[in-house]
Each structure stands twice: as C-alpha cells, then as structure tokens.
Amino acid sequence: xxxxxxxxxxxxxxxxxxxxxxxxxxxxxxxxxxxxxxxxxxxxxxxxxxxxxxxxxxxxxxxxxxxxxxxxxxxxxxxxxxxxxxxxxxxxxxxxxxxxxxxxxxxxxxxxxxxxxxxxxxxxxxxxxxxxxxxxxxxxxxxxxxxxxxxxxxxxxxxxxxxxxxxxxxxxxxxxxxxxxxxxxxxxxxxxxxxxxxxxxxxxxxxxxxxxxxxxxxxxxxxxxxxxxxxxxxxxxxxxxxxxxxxxxxxxxxxxxxxxxxxxxxxxxxxxxxxxxxxxxxxxxxxxxxxxxxxxxxxxxxxxxxxxxxxxxxxxxxxxxxxxxx
Numbered sequence: 602x603x604x605x606x607x608x609x610x611x612x613x614x615x616x617x618x619x620x621x622x623x624x625x626x627x628x629x630x631x632x633x634x635x636x637x638x639x640x641x642x643x644x645x646x647x648x649x650x651x652x653x654x655x656x657x658x659x660x661x662x663x664x665x666x667x668x669x670x671x672x673x674x675x676x677x678x679x680x681x682x683x684x685x686x687x688x689x690x691x692x693x694x695x696x697x698x699x700x701x702x703x704x705x706x707x708x709x710x711x712x713x714x715x716x717x718x719x720x721x722x723x724x725x726x727x728x729x730x731x732x733x734x735x736x737x738x739x740x741x742x743x744x745x746x747x748x749x750x751x752x753x754x755x756x757x758x759x760x761x762x763x764x765x766x767x768x769x770x771x772x773x774x775x776x777x778x779x780x781x782x783x784x785x786x787x788x789x790x791x792x793x794x795x796x797x798x799x800x801x802x803x804x805x806x807x808x809x810x811x812x813x814x815x816x817x818x819x820x821x822x823x824x825x826x827x828x829x830x831x832x833x834x835x836x837x838x839x840x841x842x843x844x845x846x847x848x849x850x851x852x853x854x855x856x857x858x859x860x861x862x863x864x865x866x867x868x869x870x871x872x873x874x875x876x877x878x879x880x881x882x883x884x885x886x887x888x889x890x891x892x893x894x895x896x897x898x899x900x901x902x903x904x905x906x907x908x909x910x911x912x913x914x915x916x917x918x919x920x921x922x923x924x925x926x927x
Contacts, residue, residue, distance in 0.1 A: 660714060660717045660718055661769050663714055663718075664711075664713070664714065664718050664721075664768070664769040665769035665770045667711045667712050667713070667714075667721075668711040668721055668765070668767040668768070668769055668770035669770045670711075671708065671710070671711035671712070671721070671723075671765070672711075672765055672767070672770065672773055672775075674708060675707065675708065675723075675763050675765070675775055676775060676782070676784070676793065678705060678706065678707050678708070679707075679761075679763070679775055679777055679782050680782065680794065681705050682705040682761075682777060682833055682835070683777065683780060683782060683794060685703045685705060685835065686703075686780070686816060686835055686837070686916070686918055687780075689703065689835075689837040689840075689916075689918075690814065690816075690837065690840045690914065690916045693837060693839070693840040693916075701836070702834045702835065702836045703834070703835045703836070704832050704833070704834055704923075705832070705833045705835070706830045706831070706832055706833075707725055707763065707830065707831050707832075707833055708723075708829075708830045709722060709723035709724070709725060709825075709826065709827060709828055709829055709830065709831060710722050710723055710827070710828040710829065711723075711765070711767070720828055721765070721766070721767055721768055722766070722826060722827050722828055723763060723764065723765050723766070723826065723827075724763070724764040724766070724824065724825070724826035725761070725762070725763050725764075725824070725825050725826070725831055725922060726761070726762045726763075726764070726823070726824040727760075727761050727762075727818075727820050727821075727822065727823045727824070727920060727921075727922055728759055728760045728761075728762075728818075728820070728822055729758075729759050729818060729819060729820040729821060729822055730757060730758035730759040730817045730818055730819055730820075731758070731819075732758065732759070732822060733758075733858075734758075734858050734859065734860070734893070734898050735758060735759070735760050735778045735779070735857070735858055735859040735860070735898075736756060736757070736758040736856075736857070736858045737756070737757050737758065737778070737779045737796075737815060737855070737856070737857050737858070737859075738750065738751035738755045738756035738757070738855075738856050739751075739755040739756075739813070739815070739853065739854070739855055739856075739911075739913070740755065740853075740854040740856070741755075741845055741847070741851060741852075741853045741854070741908065741911050742847055742851040742852075743845035743846055743847050743851070743911070744845075744846070744847075749845050749911070749913070751856075754841070754843075754915055755815070755913070755915075756817075757779055757815040757816060757817035757818075757915065758817055758818070759778065759817055759818025759819065759820060759920070760776055760777060760778035760818065761776070761777040761778075761818070761833065761920065762774060762775065762776045762777075763775045763776075771786050771787060771788070772786065772787065773785065773786045774786070776860075776861060778818075778859060778861075779796050779815060779816055779857075780795075780796055780814060780815075780816040781794060781795055781796040781868070782794040783861045783864045783865075784864075785860075785861060785864070789863065790861050790863050790864040791864050791867065791868075792864050792865065792867070792868040795868065795872075796813070796814075796868070799812050799813060799814045799914070800812070800813045800814070800872070801813075802873070802876050802879065802905065804876075804878040808909040808910060809850065809905075809907055809908050809909050809910075810908070810909065810910040810911075810912065811853055811905065811908050811910070811911050811912070812912040813911070813912070813913060813914070814913075814914040814915075814916065815913070815914070815915045815916070816916050816918060817915070817916065817917050817918065818918055818920045819838065819917055819918065819919045819920065820919065820920040820921060821921070823921075823922050825922055831922055831923060832922070832923035833920065833921075833922060833923075834920070834921045834922075834923060835918050835919070835920050836918065836919045837916060837917075837918055837919075838917040838918065838919055839916070839917055840914060840915070840916040840917075841914070841915050841916075842912075842913070842914050843912075843913050844910065844911070844912055844913075845910070845911040845913065846909065846910055847908065847909055847910075848909065850906070850907035850908060850909050851907070851908060852904055852905070852906050852907075852908070853904070853905045853908040853911060854902065854903070854904050855869075855902070855903040855904075855905075856900070856901070856902055856903075857899075857900070857901040857902075857903070858891075858898055858899070858900055858901075859898065859899060859901065860896065860897070860898055860899070861899070862888045862890070862898075862899025862900075862901055863888075863899075865888075865899075865901045866886050866888045866899075866901055869886050869901075869903045870886050873886070873903075873905070879905075883905065883906050883907070884903070884904060884905045884906065885902075885903070885904045886901070886902070886903050886904075887901070887902050888900065888901045888902075
C-alpha cells in the first residue's frame with residue numbers, strides 16, 4: 602500500500618492566532634501501468650480486426666473451395682457408379698456371371714471449418730422405375746409390321762439424385778438416370794456423361810444403324826440427408842440384347858420424361874449434329890413441359906428417320922441406399 606506523507610504548517614490569522622493546517626500530497630501516476638493497459642487494449646483491437654477479416658473474407662473463400670471440391674468428389678463418385686454398372690452389363694453380355702452387389706460410397710457433406718463454419722449437409726434421393734417419372738422408351742418399326750415399343754421391353758425408368766444446398770458455392774443437383782449423369786444448377790443444366798454405356802449412330806453400306814443401351818433402376822423410393830457417407834449398392838438383375846431390322850428404313854423415336862428437359866434436348870441436338878452423314882432434316886428434337894404437383898417435368902421426343910438397324914441392350918439394375926453412415 603502506498604503511504605501518503607502529511608505535512609503541517611502554521612498560518613497566521615488576523616486575530617493573531619495560529620492554526621495548524623494539514624495538506625495532502627498529490628498522488629503520482631504509474632506510467633508503467635497505463636502503458637500496459639493501453640497495450641492490452643491495442644492488442645485486443647488488432648486481434649478483433651484480424652478475426653473479423655478472417656471471418657468475413659477468408660472463411661467464405663475457404664468454404665466455397667470446400668463445397669466446390671465436394672461437388673467434384675460427388676461427380677467422381679457418380680462416375681464410379683456409372684462405370685461399375687457399365688462393367689456389370691459388359692460382363693453379362695460376354696456371357697460371364699455378374700459379380701455380387703457393387704458398393705459405391707457417396708459423401709453427403711462438404712467439410713466445414715472448426716469453430717468458424719459448420720459442414721454443409723447434402724441430400725440423396727433414390728426413385729424406382731415404377732414411380733412414373735423419369736422414364737425413357739424407344740419406338741421402332743421392324744420386320745413385317747411389328748413394333749418395338751414401351752409395351753414390350755423398350756421402356757426404362759428410375760433415378761438417383763444428389764442435392765448440394767451449398768451456402769457459399771452455387772447450389773447444384775446431380776442426377777443419374779438411364780445411365781446418364783446430369784448436372785443442374787441455377788445457371789442451367791447439362792449432360793456430363795452420356796446416356797447408357799452406348800448411344801451411337803453409324804452409316805454402313807448405305808444403311809443407318811443405331812446402337813443404344815437403356816438402364817432401368819429397380820428400387821424403393823428413399824431419401825436420406827445430413828452428414829457422413831452413404832453407400833449405393835447395385836446388383837445387375839439381367840441384361841438383354843436384341844437386333845431389330847427394317848429393310849426399307851423406319852423412324853426411330855426416343856421418348857424421355859424428365860425434370861432435365863434442357864439437358865436432354867441439348868445432349869441429343871449436339872450429338873446428332875456431330876454426325877457428318879446426317880442433315881438437320883434427318884432428325885428432330887422437341888420438348889414440352891408438364892406440371893405435376895410442385896414440379897415441372899419435360900416430355901422430350903427425339904426422332905431419327907430412315908433407320909435400318911437398331912441394336913438394343915436393356916439392363917435392369919437393383920439399387921439401394923445403405924443406412925449405415927461412415
């Protein structure tokens with residue numbers, strides 16, 4: 602405790618009396634204590650400034666990169682799913698026995714930043730072939746007045762969708778339907794990888810030939826969301842192969858019902874335009890919207906004229922989502 606010195610002095614008053622007055626010495630400032638306090642406040646202000654800059658500028662950039670990388674990972678995982686199903690179909694066509702269930706992991710979430718930002722959850726939805734939309738079927742006349750159509754093996758359906766409700770990167774949906782991988786986002790949509798494992802138009806000896814694969818997904822409708830990794834289990838039930846011949850040439854019609862009308866229309870327009878032996882009068886692509894509940898679907902019709910041979914593969918794949926997260 603600091604001691605205060607008290608001094609006394611005599612003061613003469615007019616009456617000649619003397620009284621003793623006490624005076625108190627002024628308290629001196631502690632310069633070191635003041636400097637320490639100011640330094641602490643300045644350091645705290647600097648820390649808060651850098652913390653604000655980190656939270657407002659660096660965290661959004663970091664999280665945007667995390668979400669971008671996660672969506673790229675999901676694209677790769679969907680590609681592995683497509684490649685695995687293609688391998689099962691090819692093995693079946695070669696007469697080999699298909700292996701057991703194939704497992705493909707799909708990560709639902711994008712990583713967060715400890716303390717500063719939580720992980721971004723995702724949603725995975727599986728729709729079976731019996732659910733109506735999406736659907737995909739072929740119509741082609743062959744032989745002596747016969748027709749290959751949706752009533753005798755030319756129709757497939759089902760889809761697997763991943764929705765990434767990204768908070769920093771653009772929100773995206775990836776869909777796997779009829780063997781195609783489709784990317785949808787606010788700026789538009791596109792087919793990243795084409796339909797089935799094969800869709801090809803060839804000209805041979807003056808004849809027009811089309812080779813195509815249709816993949817149908819048999820499953821229970823199911824949606825899971827949140828964090829972690831879910832497993833997609835796929836088993837090939839069967840793959841059938843057939844040839845249909847029309848000597849005089851007939852119209853091959855592909856009918857598609859999907860939420861991604863723009864992607865499918867652009868895909869077939871770009872593909873058919875790339876064949877030098879086809880003119881714009883040899884084919885057509887049209888699309889019309891259909892509103893069901895709160896969603897809009899599109900009925901897309903692709904027509905290729907004067908086709909002489911259709912080589913068609915139809916595969917049925919059983920698909921399920923594992924309940925256990927990794």
